[in-house]
Amino acid sequence: MQDNVNHPSHYNQNSGWEAIDVTEQFNFCLGNALKYIIRCDHKGKPIEDLRKAVWYIEREINRRSSANNYDKTCEIRSGAF
Numbered sequence: 001m002q003d004n005v006n007h008p009s010h011y012n013q014n015s016g017w018e019a020i021d022v023t024e025q026f027n028f029c030l031g032n033a034l035k036y037i038i039r040c041d042h043k044g045k046p047i048e049d050l051r052k053a054v055w056y057i058e059r060e061i062n063r064r065s066s067a068n069n070y071d072k073t074c075e076i077r078s079g080a081f
Contacts, residue, residue, distance in 0.1 A: 029060035 019038045023031035036053035040046040 029056045032056045
């Protein structure tokens, strides 16, 4: 039986690891970008997921490029809670 809450199939593609195992090693924006990249071919909307990844990457670039636009939400690590 598939567990869509704890272990959705689009997060684990028979690789032995899930996207969360990788993404929680990065800050919020980079982790989300990786999540969308990892699962882009498994949810039926690859272009949309890749655009979401680009959105998070651009947000991280902007955060790092401008002290005036510093956004703490992209700095929080998933494992910090």
